[in-house]
Amino acid sequence: MRxxxxxxxxxxxxxxxxxxxxxxxxxxxxxxxxxxxxxxxALKDGAKAKNSLAQARVTKALVATLxxxxxxxxxxxxxxxxxxxxxLGKDVRLYSYGYGMGGWYGWRWGGGYQTTDVxxxxxxxxxxxxxxxxxxRLVWRGTAKDQISRDITPEERAVKTKEAVxxxxxxxxxxxxx
Numbered sequence: 246m247r248x249x250x251x252x253x254x255x256x257x258x259x260x261x262x263x264x265x266x267x268x269x270x271x272x273x274x275x276x277x278x279x280x281x282x283x284x285x286x287a288l289k290d291g292a293k294a295k296n297s298l299a300q301a302r303v304t305k306a307l308v309a310t311l312x313x314x315x316x317x318x319x320x321x322x323x324x325x326x327x328x329x330x331x332x333l334g335k336d337v338r339l340y341s342y343g344y345g346m347g348g349w350y351g352w353r354w355g356g357g358y359q360t361t362d363v364x365x366x367x368x369x370x371x372x373x374x375x376x377x378x379x380x381x382r383l384v385w386r387g388t389a390k391d392q393i394s395r396d397i398t399p400e401e402r403a404v405k406t407k408e409a410v411x412x413x414x415x416x417x418x419x420x421x422x423x
Contacts, residue, residue: 268408268412270389270409270415272385272386272387274385275384275385276421279421285317285318285319285324285378286317286375287318287319287325287326287327288304288318289327291329291331292332294331298399299331299402299406300329302402302403303371304329305403306403306407306411307329307410310407310414311327311414322378323378324379325375325376326376327373327375328376330371330373331371332370332371332372334367335367336365337363337364337365338363338364338366339364343358368393369393370389371390372386372387372388373386373389374386385419387413387417388413389412
């Protein structure tokens with residue numbers, strides 16, 4: 246079977262884009278929790294983001310994702326209290342490159358050139374805590390960390406935020422061990 250360029254190029258681009266993702270997602274939960282019993286949630290104040298626009302995007306994505314999971318946002322008494330915390334950070338990346346001249350069997354001669362560049366990458370981490378409304382105990386925690394993209398549009402930021410929150414809640418609610 247012969248594949249044409251029209252088939253190969255979009256597939257190769259999709260693989261390259263997927264391979265370039267820097268999003269890191271981690272979750273933890275209390276295995277004794279009865280997640281099937283949770284029907285309602287309320288958003289509570291966590292550590293605020295320095296950028297109120299980013300916080301609004303996360304809040305919107307969080308509400309949409311939880312409602313898609315069958316939970317209903319309410320005020321007052323609720324099954325789950327949802328806290329979103331925002332943390333700014335940076336990753337340090339080292340890039341080393343150069344050339345050298347060498348010989349055989351460990352013998353070296355001549356010179357060489359080696360340099361290392363240090364790059365600081367701004368990152369943002371969202372920590373989502375789900376707290377049991379009656380017992381006031383943490384039952385689920387998720388973290389999503391990614392590079393902060395400064396060269397994308399607000400619409401692209403909203404899409405990226407929604408994708409990160411959706412990925413964070415991919416396995417929610419956790420299944421009870423059998």
